[in-house]
Amino acid sequence: MADAYTLPAYDPGQRNPYLPYAATILEVITETYNIKSFRIRLDDEKAHREFAFEPGQVGQLSLFGVGESTFVINSSPTRKEYLQFSAMRAGEVTTALHGLQAGDKIGVRAPLGNHFPYKDMQGKDIIFIGGGIGMAPLRTLLLFMLDNRKDYGGITVLYGAKSPEDLSFMYDFKEWMARDDIKVVLTIDKEAPGWEHKVGLIPNVLTELDPGADNAVAVTCGPPIMIKFVLQALKKLGFNDEQIVTTLEKRMKCGIGICGRCNIGDKYVCIDGPVFTQAQLNKMANEM
């Protein structure tokens, strides 16, 4: 008898995408009063060694009994000792996460989503523009580029936050500022005692910095209001929408394009994103 419709097969050997890897926290870093970073290692040594991801991909961290939440893997694929995630304390999962310490168990489902188009960026000047916790996804790409430094042109990093106390990854910045192959600019919104760097809103400092748009790519992530004005500033500086790359945050659950909540029109942030160029975003439904 003809069976015109082929039912998708069930293969019991297929990897279960909902089953997290068990992992152990190696180190908890207090970045700011409400941001902590977690360095974790998968308990299965073989799985950890074989774990591969691309810069910009995300993962679901599990606290069993509390739930899952999505974070970008902000360590670099070139540094395999641990996976780093950073979380700002906001909801139920992040609050519980902030209570964990080295040695505690955690679940991780990763890698999920797409990644930064780092191959298309080769040979170009790169400007990173990060605000607050928005530096996390930029960190993974920046570390990756520094480990493949010869593939890229000039690299500029502009990072800002409300106050010095709101800046994360200062252990990295100390190192990066000591290097002569990248330019680093830090800024805070208002004067603060002892502050030796720029003072001013990120879009204004960006305009002042005036990185050339010619053969350049801007990678930006931060709060929506910052992004709005950064985009305006980049436009004035001559960047077109193809040259602007950003990464989105949405409420996600499955992370594999099934559960249906992170869509923007017919695009799913968990599989088509989280990384998009501004040109791609312009074509998407206006529902951010």
Next chain:
Amino acid sequence: MSNKFISHEKLRDWLEDLSARFEVWAPVNTGQDAKGVVVYRPFVRDGALEFARKPVESAKHTVFPRSETLVNFKTGAKDGKPALELHVPEDPPARAVFGLPSCDARGFQIFDPVYNGSGTQGLARDNYYLRRRNATVLIVKACSKVLNTCFCNWVGGGPACTEGADVLATELPDGFILAQVTARGEAALGSALLAPASDSQEKQARKLHEEAGAALCAPPDLSASVSALRGKFDDSAFWEAEASKCLSCGACTYLCPTCYCFNITDEARGVLGARIRSWDACMLPLFTMEASGHNPRTGKIQRLRNRIGHKFSYYPSLHNGRIACCGCGRCIKSCPSSVDIRRIVTDAIGITGTAGLKEQKNG
């Protein structure tokens, strides 16, 4: 293979016979009187089977449970160190669903590509769905009547459509004629209780199929829905007018055979717990609420727009034009405010005086 026949008197014997190999589900009147609410329930011999009135709910939960465990976990400590144990539940039993309408069976075809990992090019497939789907035999009962809210023929179905069915059952005055549709259907038809169907029974069944098909109005052409809804996305006046009366409850989504969205949450008691997945609905406010408090779909207008957009624009644009609606009409029938999905889609396309929508004023 020739068609089979089971008399009304022997139906329960046959379903009992099937129960040896399958967990059998069927529509049951669960109310206090002859007009109680009809829903799907596991078959029991003395249950109030009902095939005359359409079940209020779809048969979705027979393959995609309202809530199911993804992972059982045990946290706590072992030898003074933090420990974690994870277990995936055993495979569920094989099921046979008897008496679901064709629209309900076709609904699963909307699930199939998504749960088979179409979004990740097959890298991440949903084992939980696929194993139940493959272990379930669908014995569709051809509809002998159509309701005011039925519009299966708008979206490629019909009262006796065999798409999605493993066996097609047609109710005759004295019993059911059973036609095998797929190889999987054979497993349900291997019973000595079934008699071969006679030519006159075959003829009666065909006549019933034709009559029910003729009772449906001519369908409008919905092929423009993908672009029309894309074009209407930013038309806030349009969506405000369509959504004003919506209550933003989950009745439409939870009764829908094709709505497939879910949530993942943990339920724990001490160190033991389960990560479960349960039905979720884009009509509910928390569906897209982010931890920061930001919600990309702030109100019922944006939520209804997403529901309609998903079914008639986003899904078809990703799945070869197939509309993610099977026309069962439950969302209309059970909407406390009579929100009519047919109206919204035809309004968006700009089809006025749609033949398929009966003149409402005079019924």
Next chain:
Amino acid sequence: MAIHEQLKKIILDTLPGVECVIGWGPGQDALHGSPVFMRKPEDVDSFMDTPLGAFGAVNNLALFLPELSGKKVGVVVKGCDSRSIVQLVAEKLIKREEVVIIGFPCEGAADLTKIEKALPEGREAGEVTGAAIVGETLKLSLGSEEISLGLADIKADKCTRCKTPGAVISDAFAGIAGKAPEVRDEYADLAALEAMSLDERFKFWEREMSRCIRCYACRNACPLCVCRDHCVAGSRSPHWITQTDSTRDKLMFQIIHATHLAGRCTGCGECQRACPAGIPVLLLKRTFNRGVAEIFGYDAGMDTEATPPLLTFQVEEAHIKEREWQ
């Protein structure tokens, strides 16, 4: 002039001063009406333009007022609906001056469940292809079949015990309000439930709640359920309600809902009407309503100046004699 024509005239007169007037228009078939938001004069054409007319004015349109607060809107109300508005005003959930209330002498509204039950065995409301009200009967066609039902038999239960057929408050009224009927709510529906043993009653609720699909139509159809996007049912922390498919937790939610409505529920019955699974959830609310009436002598939705008894407290309650408790 027929009542619905008078109402149309009032609506047309009201429209220029308001964002919209909410009334009843056609639904998906002859038996169903549907809320209609009239913004332009031509929208008024469809008002009550249905085979059931005012008898099909089923939805309680007061439901939509809190979400429209800040805008001035008109709303057409049955007597029972007006009580919801009174309660919303009393609780300061809407502003009286933002609502133009249009009343009419209601003669009762249809109960679709009763209509379906009155049809021959195996037939359902969705098969009704035509309807007309002739005198005191509803004439239905199901294809070529004709069926007549007495209006009194298919009226909602709340109509048979209604003491406010006209609006409790209104800014405009079509026709003349009849005298309030002398009816007493005997809570006969509760008596049947309470005649059961505890065990039987629990089984009753287990059976009924087992059909719950957790769509929360009951909650969202309730005009007094104003937590809306912040309901305990969605709260993960604290985790009041499980996400598992648990009949007990579904009942638990209904009890929370009913408790939250104690001394606020006007008995409009929209929760039960909205339930796709036909669960008699109004029984729970009516249990509380009776208790509130007995203990506090309070009937919700009758006085905009009243303070609902559970939103305040008295050092000495008139009907709670703690000092006499043994």
